[in-house]
Amino acid sequence: MEEDDGGDDDYEEEETEEDRAAQLDRMLEEAEPVEVMDLPQLKRLLTALDRKVMKNQEMRVRHSDDPTKFMESEVELFEELTKLQALATAPDLYAEFVRLGGVNKVTELMDHDNVDVALAAVEVVHELTDPTVLEEGDPEGMQAIVDGLADNAALELLVRFLARLDETQDDGRQGVYNILEVFENLSELQPGALEAVCDKTDLIDWLFKRLKVKGFDQNKLYSSEVLSILCQSSEKTQAKVGEGEGMDRLLGLVAPWKKKDPPGEEEAELIQNIFNVICSALMVPANQSALVEGEGIELMVIIMQNRRFAARCALRVLDYAMNRNTAACERFVSAMGLKTLFPAFMRPSSLCLSKSKEAKQGQKEDEEHIVSIVSSLLLRLGGESHARVLNKFMENGLEKVDRLMELHEKYHKRAKEAANDVEDDEEDGLTPEERRYMARLDRGLFSLQHIDVTIAFLLTEEIEEVDARVRLIMRQNGTDLAEVLETIEEYHRNMGDEADRNKAQSDVVDMKEVLKDLEAFLNYVSKE
Structure with missing residues (x-):
């Protein structure tokens, strides 16, 4: 009897697997094929979009005092605009889309009074600038899209639109995320376009303000990533980041982490991104001076002394600063930085209390920064400061x-x-x-x-x-x-x-x- 029961169980299990396979086959057969847009369809869509835009404009003028009477035309415009997202399935049509004035139409709609319509236009741009899609298409089409966005001031409009979005609403949060992703996409496709945007708009200022918002969320993390990307891609942007009180603002963003560890991996990534921005900004001489004058060296020494997560990031900032600036070296010695540096020189693991896998893997990088700082101190310092560094090598039996x-x-x-x-x-x-x-x-x-x-x-x-x-x-x-x-x-x-x-x-x-x-x-x- 027991053997028979076992045989039945085996049969039922085998039958279940067959059922699953059959169900999967049925799902594949019933699935609707993905329709790839062709040129005639694109032309029809753009013509229909033109009609919906004109109708909406007419209804808005005619019923300017009663929004309920032009709401239907805006729903129709929204739906027609959404259909353009399918263009992402046909990147070979991008050049033709630009030639037909499609980028101009979508860009104009990003400035529409109805936020939902503007968000739909942003989503189209978001889809069209996906690097994975563009890589599969004609390189000329990719360049045409990027040039078209730049020529129609689309990037400037995206920055302006950020201020209109309410991130307490789901659509607003997603809209901000999509705009940030467009900027990240363009950093891969044409970094030069972003340099101009940073120069002409308040994007850097918006990112700083977004990073200052209390609490943690995905858009705050993404803002730190985008700021880091922008700062890495252009010396002009590095200078822009440090303008005014830029370096002080960056120091203010990392200061809260001098005595505590981030609660999770994403918060840790946020901290690292901000430190990356500081390091990139230090490629500009004026920002080096601003860091020293803003007591940034002292802050980095304090962070290292506390041996929390940010200690390793602070070490990297010190290396970037002291490798390029004698005043930073002088300030480091006067801030008692040698008392923290040389124990880490002897044993890099002492730099950070964390015993995480990441901390252990980072010890090689820490060692590189430490020996670089020691070299910079001996190279740049003179007088009493130089003697204090030398004295460290004479201590404890050499x-x-x-x-x-x-x-x-x-x-x-x-x-x-x-x-x-x-x-x-x-x-x-x-x-x-x-x-x-x-x-x-x-x-x-x-x-x-x-x-x-x-x-x-x-x-x-x-x-x-x-x-x-x-x-x-x-x-x-x-x-x-x-x-x-x-x-x-x-x-x-x-x-x-x-x-x-x-x-x-x-x-x-x-x-x-x-x-x-x-x-x-x-x-x-x-x-x-």
């Missing part, structure tokens, strides 16, 4: 010199292994030497360069104990100062003309000259 040499060995080994792993016959347009150099950069060559520059700087101080310890450790590792010299020489060869890239900045260190001097010094002392 433990930080030992750590520096440990890092040299670690990153030199990684870079060497990376070069050995490169295939010489790859078809990527690079020479074998260039390919090996890029592979070594990916595995830590940039950090090795900062480490070896720091070693060279310490040796130029001609402190007998430091010199002896460096040489001793290198002998124990079976090498000598020629290894450091080799790194400096390669760094020098691949260093671009920094003066040309930073003409507007007076606080520029000519690294080519610095490296040249370090080469000469190492050539001399390595023969001793």
Whole structure:
């Protein structure tokens, strides 16, 4: 009996699986095929849309004092406009859509008095600028859509429309999200168009205000993403972000997180996006000065001291600032930043209390920023501040010199292994030497360069104990100062003309000259 029952159960289970398969087949057979728009259909839609627009305008003029009498015409206009979303199924028709005046019609409707009609127009633009759709179509059609939007001031209208939307309503929230997504889409398709929008409109100001709204929601997160994207794509936009009190506003957005961790992953992403904006903005000299004057260095030091989630983000900001600005280095030392920096130099895991997987994975990046900051301090500082940095290497039996040499060995080994792993016959347009150099950069060559520059700087101080310890450790590792010299020489060869890239900045260190001097010094002392 038990065996028979088991057999029945097996039969019923098998029968259920067959039923599911049959049901799926029926659903596929009954599903309506997706209709792809063709040119005649597009022309009919645009003609019908013209008629609905004209009728709506006429009814609005005729019954301006009684909205109920032109409401039906607006519903018809809304429905006709919604049909244009199907154009996204035929990206090959985009160029023709522009030629027929479609972009102009849709753009005009984004400024319609009825918010629902304007939202429908925004949704059409949202669908037409989807990069995944545009990639499948004719590149000329993609360019035609982007150019058409720019020529008809559609992007400026989108920014203006943001102020009309009520995010307490579902439609308003979705409308804001769609507009932000249009800007993100265009950042992939034509970043230059967004630079002009940021310059001509209040988009940056709107994003700042949206980020200042209390609480968390998806549009706040998306606003931080869009601001970060805009700031990465253009130096002009970076300058725009820092104009007026821009840097102070950014500092105000991150300050609440100096003593607490974000409650979830999305809030953490929001914080990272804002710090990304600060880092991008620091590419502009005026913003570096604004950060220092606004006590941004002190805030970053406090955030690091509290060792919460934002500590790693603050470290990155400090690296960006101090790598480019001597005043930032001075302020860092006076703000007692060395007390937090060098414990992290000895043990990067001490930077953040979090034991999350992300924090552990980020320790390599943290180490890169730390050695870069140490190098910047020795390079840029003089007088008492320089002496305070040097003193850190003299403490506790030269433990930080030992750590520096440990890092040299670690990153030199990684870079060497990376070069050995490169295939010489790859078809990527690079020479074998260039390919090996890029592979070594990916595995830590940039950090090795900062480490070896720091070693060279310490040796130029001609402190007998430091010199002896460096040489001793290198002998124990079976090498000598020629290894450091080799790194400096390669760094020098691949260093671009920094003066040309930073003409507007007076606080520029000519690294080519610095490296040249370090080469000469190492050539001399390595023969001793």
